[in-house]
Amino acid sequence: MLLKELSSLTSPLSELQLSQLQLALNDLSPTQTAWVSGYLAGISQASGGQLQAQGAVSQPAQCVTILFGSQTGNAKGVAEELYEQAQAQGITARLVNMADYKAKELKTESHLLIVASTNGEGEAPDDAVTFHEFLASKKAPKVPELKYSVCALGDSSYEFYCQTGLEFDERLAALGAKAVVPRADCDVDYDDAVSTWSELALIAVKATLKEATSAAPVAAVATTDVANTYSKKKPFKTELLVNQKITGRFSGKDIRHVEIALDDSGIHYQAGDALGIWFKNDPILVDAILDQLELDGTQTVTVTNETESLRDALIHRFELTQSYPSFIQAYAEISGSKKLAKLLDDKTALRHYCYGRQILDVIDEKKAKLTAEQLISGLRKLTPRLYSIASSPNEAEGEVHLTVAVVDYQQSGEQRIGGASGFLQRLEEGAEVAVFVEHNDNFRLPSNDDTPVIMIGPGTGIAPFRAFVQERDVREAAGNNWLFFGNQHFTDDFLYQTEWQGYLKSGLLTKMDVAFSRDQAEKIYVQDRLRENAAELYAWLEQGAHIYVCGDGDRMAKDVNEALIEVVAEQGKLARSEAEEYVAELRRNKRYQRDVY
Numbered sequence: 001m002l003l004k005e006l007s008s009l010t011s012p013l014s015e016l017q018l019s020q021l022q023l024a025l026n027d028l029s030p031t032q033t034a035w036v037s038g039y040l041a042g043i044s045q046a047s048g049g050q051l052q053a054q055g056a057v058s059q060p061a062q063c064v065t066i067l068f069g070s071q072t073g074n075a076k077g078v079a080e081e082l083y084e085q086a087q088a089q090g091i092t093a094r095l096v097n098m099a100d101y102k103a104k105e106l107k108t109e110s111h112l113l114i115v116a117s118t119n120g121e122g123e124a125p126d127d128a129v130t131f132h133e134f135l136a137s138k139k140a141p142k143v144p145e146l147k148y149s150v151c152a153l154g155d156s157s158y159e160f161y162c163q164t165g166l167e168f169d170e171r172l173a174a175l176g177a178k179a180v181v182p183r184a185d186c187d188v189d190y191d192d193a194v195s196t197w198s199e200l201a202l203i204a205v206k207a208t209l210k211e212a213t214s215a216a217p218v219a220a221v222a223t224t225d226v227a228n229t230y231s232k233k234k235p236f237k238t239e240l241l242v243n244q245k246i247t248g249r250f251s252g253k254d255i256r257h258v259e260i261a262l263d264d265s266g267i268h269y270q271a272g273d274a275l276g277i278w279f280k281n282d283p284i285l286v287d288a289i290l291d292q293l294e295l296d297g298t299q300t301v302t303v304t305n306e307t308e309s310l311r312d313a314l315i316h317r318f319e320l321t322q323s324y325p326s327f328i329q330a331y332a333e334i335s336g337s338k339k340l341a342k343l344l345d346d347k348t349a350l351r352h353y354c355y356g357r358q359i360l361d362v363i364d365e366k367k368a369k370l371t372a373e374q375l376i377s378g379l380r381k382l383t384p385r386l387y388s389i390a391s392s393p394n395e396a397e398g399e400v401h402l403t404v405a406v407v408d409y410q411q412s413g414e415q416r417i418g419g420a421s422g423f424l425q426r427l428e429e430g431a432e433v434a435v436f437v438e439h440n441d442n443f444r445l446p447s448n449d450d451t452p453v454i455m456i457g458p459g460t461g462i463a464p465f466r467a468f469v470q471e472r473d474v475r476e477a478a479g480n481n482w483l484f485f486g487n488q489h490f491t492d493d494f495l496y497q498t499e500w501q502g503y504l505k506s507g508l509l510t511k512m513d514v515a516f517s518r519d520q521a522e523k524i525y526v527q528d529r530l531r532e533n534a535a536e537l538y539a540w541l542e543q544g545a546h547i548y549v550c551g552d553g554d555r556m557a558k559d560v561n562e563a564l565i566e567v568v569a570e571q572g573k574l575a576r577s578e579a580e581e582y583v584a585e586l587r588r589n590k591r592y593q594r595d596v597y
Contacts, residue, residue: 063092064093064205067114069116070115070125073386074153075117077231078115078153079115083095091206106146111209112146113201117164121160135167148178148180150169150172151183151201152164152166156187157322161185162185162186166185184197187326187380189381191381230437235276240431242258243425247495248492250489250491253406255404256404258404259396259399269400271389272445273439274437275438278434282426285358289360290314299372318376319379322354322359331362331363336366357411358416385421395471403495404421404460406421406425445471455468456560457485458487462550469509482545483512484529489516493516513532535571537567538571548593549593549595
């Protein structure tokens with residue numbers, strides 16, 4: 001963040017006050033700075049433009065609070081755009097991460113707009129857990145004067161679609177709050193739905209504010225520095241520097257170490273952040289779809305007011321390497337497929353069908369004649385893929401590194417390749433790639449360098465821990481570092497082996513436990529290594545260690561969580577419920593953080 005130097009010559013503050021203010025601002029994120037800006041602006045307006053001599057302790061009564069709960073950054077991005085729109089319309093607003101929200105303030109709110117994603121199997125994102133639990137508890141106050149609306153982000157391919165947003169909506173309504181705009185449930189390609197909800201929500205808020213301001217828009221402070229010039233909607237186009245396969249010749253996986261130039265872009269990232277990759281669909285896949293549907297790829301179509309060939313539109317604009325309920329429904333109606341129609345009546349069966357199938361697999365179910373317009377109207381807009389960053393910016397200056405597993409599997413006897421991973425596999429060094437940084441404040445190293453760190457990352461889940469260890473090295477952190485890694489085979493799948501051996505030799509990496517599942521008759525996984533090291537693991541936790549998990553969210557993360565609970569119960573001599581609360585408390589205190597997918 002770029003902050004102007006504060007000077008007592010141009011300020012009514014004393015030297016001590018200026019020093020304290022500068023120190024406070026240096027520790028704030030752009031989101032927190034934006035909130036402080038809106039907060040102080042509201043106080044200033046309420047007092048006729050003069051800041052009160054005595055510090056005000058509550059937000060202006062007529063202010064819209066925009067709360068967000070975000071796991072990967074999407075909800076945060078939506079909330080930040082909403083905040084900027086509110087500012088532009090002259091609406092006094094404050095932007096707050098749910099993790100920083102004081103629940104007792106709820107009863108004093110007049111207007112509340114919530115943007116929330118859903119994590120895992122209907123779980124609230126990490127930074128929303130405390131507020132989510134508060135709303136569901138008996139401590140939540142009645143709020144009959146509160147006007148609100150909820151924007152829920154989710155993925156319709158999952159069972160608990162937009163569950164967290166739904167629960168926020170239902171609970172606020174039960175507490176007596178009035179929805180000024182109905183909840184918006186937004187799928188993966190959420191831009192249009194979010195835009196509509198944002199417009200309606202701000203119109204409703206402005207109409208119901210008792211004292212809508214007519215003052216000029218209040219500018220957000222330092223929220224649009226160079227680092228934020230590039231975003232999901234405006235990615236940075238740069239060069240692929242390195243594209244190296246790092247698994248052995250006999251490995252069943254193609255895992256790649258990727259290095260991308262950031263040059264003088266001004267893009268900043270931290271260990272724990274993710275990199276968004278805008279990819280292009282494989283032309284071979286596009287041609288197969290066109291052939292199956294007997295469509296002419298040279299015919300023109302119009303997408304978001306731009307005209308191009310159907311083939312180019314399918315390569316650049318639409319999601320083809322996943323299947324999803326909206327397309328299955330559209331194609332079932334056009335093709336008359338009884339199989340697909342039956343799936344639509346069984347959500348569980350539909351979800352299982354979508355997993356591992358691509359658009360080509362759906363249209364292979366039954367031959368159908370449809371127009372280009374019918375095809376693209378049923379397709380979901382292409383969305384970028386996020387990859388955990390595998391480098392520290394202080395180690396890999398001017399670059400960002402990724403660890404990418406190429407999605408490659410068989411479906412009905414035919415090879416299927418992932419969208420973004422296949423794109424990166426095909427991309428030659430020196431080629432152009434469009435990227436953006438997605439900040440993840442829910443996955444951060446402890447600020448105290450003396451704090452011990454436990455990292456659990458099987459497979460490509462090792463990526464952020466490469467960044468963590470690099471960062472700890474640069475900072476000369478004194479805290480101990482313990483890494484758990486797992487994969488199929490030692491010989492072919494030990495990612496970054498020489499680097500870890502070097503860190504162990506230097507002493508930076510205190511301890512490393514590995515689990516190669518296929519190197520013996522009985523499969524061994526990282527959770528098994530946790531149990532084997534139960535006494536030492538518990539001792540580290542009791543000494544204040546932070547624990548991090550990255551990788552598969554469907555099975556591995558659940559198994560690791562279960563192992564942690566068992567270790568705590570066994571070593572702490574606690575009942576199951578007490579051990580669960582111990583682990584939950586670690587999460588609430590940000591000592592147990594997960595980056596799972």
